[in-house]
Structures are given as C-alpha cells and as structure tokens.
Amino acid sequence: MAKILVVDDDPDLVESVSTILQNKNHKVVQAYGGIEGLEKARTEKPDAIVLDVMMPDKDGYEVCKELKADPNCQDIPVLLLTAVVSQIPNTTYTTRMGMETEADDYVDKPVEPSELVRLVERLLTP
Amino acid sequence: MNTDAIHFLIIDDEKIIREGAERIITKEGWQATTTDTGESGLELLKKNSFHILLLDLMMPGIGGMEVLKSVQETHPDLLVIVITGYATIENAVEAMKSGAYDFIPKPFTPDQLRIVVRRAIDKLKLKYETEQLRLQQEQSLQDIANEKSKTSTIINHMADGVLVTDHSGSIVLHNPAVTRMLGLEEQSPLGKTILEWTGNEELADMIGKVLTMQGSQDQGLSQELARGDPPAVFFVAHSAPVRTEAGSVVGSVTIFNDVTWLKELDQMKSDFVNMVSHELRSPLGSIRQKLSLIVDGFVGDVTEEQNKIVQRVQTRIDGLIGMIKNLLDISRIEAGRLIQQKERIVMPEIIESAVELLAQDAEAKGLRLNVTIDSQMYTIHADRQSMETVVTNLISNAIKYNREKGQITINAGNRGDFVELQVADTGVGISPENLPRIFDKFYRIRNEYTRQVVGSGLGLPLVKALVEAHLGTITVESQPDKGTAFTVLLPRGVN
Numbered sequence: 001m002a003k004i005l006v007v008d009d010d011p012d013l014v015e016s017v018s019t020i021l022q023n024k025n026h027k028v029v030q031a032y033g034g035i036e037g038l039e040k041a042r043t044e045k046p047d048a049i050v051l052d053v054m055m056p057d058k059d060g061y062e063v064c065k066e067l068k069a070d071p072n073c074q075d076i077p078v079l080l081l082t083a084v085v086s087q088i089p090n091t092t093y094t095t096r097m098g099m100e101t102e103a104d105d106y107v108d109k110p111v112e113p114s115e116l117v118r119l120v121e122r123l124l125t126p
Numbered sequence: 127m128n129t130d131a132i133h134f135l136i137i138d139d140e141k142i143i144r145e146g147a148e149r150i151i152t153k154e155g156w157q158a159t160t161t162d163t164g165e166s167g168l169e170l171l172k173k174n175s176f177h178i179l180l181l182d183l184m185m186p187g188i189g190g191m192e193v194l195k196s197v198q199e200t201h202p203d204l205l206v207i208v209i210t211g212y213a214t215i216e217n218a219v220e221a222m223k224s225g226a227y228d229f230i231p232k233p234f235t236p237d238q239l240r241i242v243v244r245r246a247i248d249k250l251k252l253k254y255e256t257e258q259l260r261l262q263q264e265q266s267l268q269d270i271a272n273e274k275s276k277t278s279t280i281i282n283h284m285a286d287g288v289l290v291t292d293h294s295g296s297i298v299l300h301n302p303a304v305t306r307m308l309g310l311e312e313q314s315p316l317g318k319t320i321l322e323w324t325g326n327e328e329l330a331d332m333i334g335k336v337l338t339m340q341g342s343q344d345q346g347l348s349q350e351l352a353r354g355d356p357p358a359v360f361f362v363a364h365s366a367p368v369r370t371e372a373g374s375v376v377g378s379v380t381i382f383n384d385v386t387w388l389k390e391l392d393q394m395k396s397d398f399v400n401m402v403s404h405e406l407r408s409p410l411g412s413i414r415q416k417l418s419l420i421v422d423g424f425v426g427d428v429t430e431e432q433n434k435i436v437q438r439v440q441t442r443i444d445g446l447i448g449m450i451k452n453l454l455d456i457s458r459i460e461a462g463r464l465i466q467q468k469e470r471i472v473m474p475e476i477i478e479s480a481v482e483l484l485a486q487d488a489e490a491k492g493l494r495l496n497v498t499i500d501s502q503m504y505t506i507h508a509d510r511q512s513m514e515t516v517v518t519n520l521i522s523n524a525i526k527y528n529r530e531k532g533q534i535t536i537n538a539g540n541r542g543d544f545v546e547l548q549v550a551d552t553g554v555g556i557s558p559e560n561l562p563r564i565f566d567k568f569y570r571i572r573n574e575y576t577r578q579v580v581g582s583g584l585g586l587p588l589v590k591a592l593v594e595a596h597l598g599t600i601t602v603e604s605q606p607d608k609g610t611a612f613t614v615l616l617p618r619g620v621n
Contacts (some may be wrong), residue, residue, distance in 0.1 A: 013411075
C-alpha cells in the first residue's frame with residue numbers, strides 16, 4: 001500500500017489509472033495538469049508519480065525536471081506516460097529522457113493494466 | 127507567269143504593219159490591241175494594262191519618241207519595242223538610249239517579229255520571276271523576324287524558367303522566370319557562366335555534367351534545388367544537352383519548374399494529418415485504457431460473452447491506433463522530420479526478435495516458418511526502430527495474407543555491398559494490375575480474401591518510405607494464388 005500521484009490532463013485517463021492502482025490497494029492522489037501535479041507532489045509527498053508527457057499547461061518533461069531539481073521531491077520515482085514512444089523524435093527523446101528529465105521509467109499509452117501495475121510496483125521496490 | 131495573258135499594244139500608222147503584227151501575235155496565243163496614233167495609244171495605255179508596246183517611231187501627230195518618253199514615266203514596267211525604218215536607224219539607237227527594250231527594222235518578216243517578241247516575253251518572265259523571288263525573300267525575312275519575336279514573347283512569358291548555354295557554359299538565352307526563381311538582379315547575364323551569374327554551385331555542376339555528356343543515350347539530368355536560408359523557394363531544374371546531328375554537344379537547355387507551392391501544400395497536408403492524428407489518438411487511447419479495466423476485471427466481473435465483445439472492440443481500437451501511428455510516421459518521413467538515430471544494426475538480431483514476436487500469430491494460422499539467416503551478414507547503419515518496423519511489417523503481412531497451413535520463407539544474407547532480406551509467403555498473391563499500386567498510401571486490395579484482414583493501407587507505404595530513407599530499395603514479386611515475395615536491399619554500413 002503506497003500513495004501514488006497520477007497526473008494527466010485527460011480526466012478519463014486519470015480515472016482509469018486510478019482504478020487500476022486502487023484495485024491493487026494503493027492510495028491515489030489525482031492531478032489534472034502539470035502545475036497541479038507539481039503542487040500535489042510537493043504537498044502530498046507521494047511514494048511514486050505516474051506522469052503524462054503531453055499536457056497543455058506544463059508538460060511532463062518540465063514537471064519531471066523541476067521535481068528532480070527539488071531536494072524534497074527528487075527521490076520520488078516517476079513513471080512517464082508517453083503518447084507513443086516513436087511519436088517523439090528519437091534524438092530529442094533520448095536526450096530529454098536520459099539527460100534532462102531523469103524519469104525513472106516510461107511506458108506507452110494505452111498501457112495494459114497488469115503492465116502498469118508491474119511498472120509502478122517495480123518503482124516502489126527500493 | 128501565264129504567257130496567254132500577255133497583252134500587246136501596237137501603235138503604228140501603217141495599216142499593213144499594224145494588222146500584220148496583230149495577226150502574228152494573236153496566232154501565237156497572245157492578246158493584242160492596235161491603234162494608229164500616238165494620242166490614241168496613250169489613251170489606251172491609261173485605261174488598260176499592257177505588257178509590251180510595239181511602237182512606230184515615225185507617225186504623224188505625237189511621234190514615237192514622245193510616246194516613249196511619256197510611257198517611261200507613267201508605265202516604267204512596260205517593255206517597249208520600237209519599229210523603225212532602215213533610214214531612221216539612228217532614231218532606233220536614240221530610242222534604246224531612252225529606255226526602249228528592243229527595236230525591229232521595217233520591213234520585217236513574221237519570223238523576225240516573233241524572235242524579237244519572244245525575247246521580250248522572256249525578259250518579261252525573267253523580270254516577273256525575279257520580282258517574285260524578291261517578294262518571297264522579303265516575306266520570309268519578315269516571317270523570321272515575326273517568328274523570332276513570337277518565340278521570344280513566348281519564352282519571356284513562360285511561368286517556367288528557361289536557361290540556354292553554349293558549349294562552354296556561357297549563358298546565351300534566359301527568361302524573366304528564371305531570374306525570378308533564382309532571385310537574381312534583372313540585368314543581362316549574357317556571356318556569363320552559370321556560376322558567375324547564379325552563384326549556385328549545384329546548378330552549375332549539373333549543367334557542367336550535361337555539357338560533357340557523351341553518347342546520345344544521355345537525355346539529361348533533373349534535380350531539385352532550393353534557394354534561401356531557410357529554403358523558401360523550391361524548384362526542379364531539368365537540364366538537357368543540345369546536340370548537333372553528329373552528336374556533339376553544342377550547348378544546354380535547362381527548364382526550371384517552381385515547386386514551392388507544392389512544398390507548401392505538402393507541408394499543410396502533413397500538418398493537417400499530424401493534427402488530426404494527434405486529436406484522434408488521445409481519445410482512442412483513453413477509450414482503450416477504459417476497456418482494459420473491464421477486460422481485466424478491475425470494475426467487477428464480466429461474463430465470458432461480454433468479455434469477448436469488449437476484447438473484439440479492443441482489437442479494432444488497436445487497429446485504429448496502429449493506423450494513426452503509421453500515418454504519423456509516414457507524414458513525418460515525408461516532411462523529412464523523422465530524426466533518426468542511426469546506429470550499428472545487426473540485422474539477424476532484428477529479424478530473429480521479429481520472428482519470435484510474431485511466431486504465435488503464425489502458429490495460430492498453422493503456418494510453417496522457414497528462416498535462413500546468414501550469420502556473416504554485414505552490419506548496417508540504420509535507425510533501430512525503423513528496421514524493426516520494416517521487418518515486423520513484412521512478416522506480419524506474410525502471416526495476414528497467407529493461407530491456412532501455408533509457409534513463410536525468410537532469407538537474409540549479403541548481396542554485393544548490400545544486405546538482403548526476403549520474405550515470401552504462400553498466400554493469395556497480388557494480381558498484376560494491383561501490383562504497381564501496393565506501395566501507394568491507403569491502397570488496399572479489395573477482394574473476398576482481404577475483407578477478413580484488418581489493415582490500414584499504410585503498412586507497405588511506411589516500409590517503403592523507411593527503406594528509402596535508408597537509401598535502400600524494396601521490390602515485390604507475386605503470382606496470384608501462389609504467393610508474394612518482398613525483397614529489401616539495404617546498403618552495408620561502413621565499419
């Protein structure tokens with residue numbers, strides 16, 4: 001049982017991901033945008049964050065970067081939800097993923113529930 | 127000139143001469159009018175058109191010399207033959223000096239008259255023909271001038287650029303369109319070389335190559351060129367050598383088509399496709415995600431029947447998502463924006479993992495997979511994901527379009543400086559009329575068989591675009607009801 005922050009501008013997706021995680025007895029905190037996500041990460045101190053990449057107010061890369069720069073949040077593992085990995089030109093993707101964002105893992109949307117659970121629980125395992 | 131139409135005027139006060147001459151002339155088929163005085167002769171000349179005048183010098187009233195002088199002024203083209211007696215031969219000489227063409231002394235025999243008259247007619251004909259020639263020449267000079275100005279008007283008003291050089295590459299002709307397309311100053315480039323005028327090395331190189339083309343089979347070169355930084359004007363230059371009949375190159379003609387608007391249109395199309403695809407993709411992903419909650423039992427139990435239906439819906443949505451992904455990939459390749467991270471790729475690894483991935487699908491259809499991979503295969507320099515897409519698409523097509531319990535033969539090895547991948551199936555095959563179109567976007571062969579197969583019509587175009595983006599080629603061979611074989615060649619990497 002862990003506290004997981006789910007950030008996505010698509011309420012349907014937030015709901016789906018929440019349902020899956022709640023089903024596995026995790027507590028879910030929801031945020032519907034990058035800025036709100038960042039706020040909740042700081043106030044709620046979740047054990048892990050599931051973070052969408054494409055959001056209108058502040059994208060996932062930006063949120064992730066700020067989290068990792070924040071001493072209070074940098075240890076929270078982040079799973080990035082990408083629209084399609086191939087949708088992002090590889091060079092940009094690699095650079096941003098590897099060097100700037102330091103996300104701990106990423107997965108393509110839509111994700112199979114079992115896969116999502118597996119990835120999140122792997123992040124929670126120290 | 128029709129000699130029947132030659133009209134004589136005979137002026138003589140002696141009736142015998144007048145009528146004799148008239149008879150001889152009309153017998154020859156010419157026309158003659160006679161009169162007996164200078165005055166009446168001049169009157170007749172005013173009203174009628176005559177070619178030859180037979181003129182007696184010695185007449186009462188106005189004499190022949192006066193008539194002669196008068197007609198010299200009024201009828202310069204009239205040939206005058208004077209008739210004169212022996213006693214007055216000096217008069218004949220004087221008449222000749224005054225412009226008479228010939229003379230005949232009296233008395234004369236019919237033959238003598240005929241000789242003199244014929245000579246005059248020959249002279250007339252010659253004069254006529256010379257005149258005709260002169261007129262023709264004048265006309266053709268006029269025509270050439272007209273033609274020249276017509277041609278230059280056409281060339282100057284063409285929307286396509288025209289640039290002509292001599293054998294040394296100096297410009298001998300150009301039109302405003304080429305100046306505009308190349309973004310140059312409106313000043314005469316005549317005599318300058320391409321490089322001096324345009325500063326465009328690519329263009330100068332191309333025309334240089336055309337000018338040194340040997341053999342008559344080289345028809346010229348075409349190249350897409352751009353101008354501006356970032357490029358704002360795009361044009362295609364088609365350059366062809368101008369040859370003499372003997373085959374030596376004496377110059378070049380280059381035509382420029384402005385394709386900027388096509389590029390813009392293409393960009394708009396790509397942007398549109400991109401936008402629509404993204405807008406479609408998000409909600410579809412969201413729907414797919416929701417359905418997975420039902421299938422995986424996160425929201426309560428579902429009956430087997432319900433589960434089946436939802437799974438089928440999921441499959442269809444996956445098909446749509448896959449199609450949108452392909453569409454995005456294609457539009458990105460076309461826009462030259464698929465930034466590829468090229469690395470050293472070991473093709474056998476890619477092929478083996480694709481086979482592994484798809485083995486289950488093949489098995490479900492009872493297909494036998496014959497895989498032969500040369501372990502000595504060269505590595506290639508390529509984008510990993512692109513190569514995975516190419517191999518997976520080809521094998522998955524071979525599965526989809528195969529018959530139950532058929533075979534798939536995969537051969538991979540080296541061929542010259544290329545690596546070769548061949549994927550052959552024992553499926554329905556492709557009819558000759560469909561074969562040339564299978565790489566077209568959104569082209570799907572509609573028949574009883576393919577109706578069952580979920581496809582976007584974008585798989586093969588994507589494969590082709592990816593292969594070509596790696597400087598490779600893809601070819602297809604097919605026999606209806608026997609099967610289809612795709613062959614991909616990719617250049618080996620530099621180690």
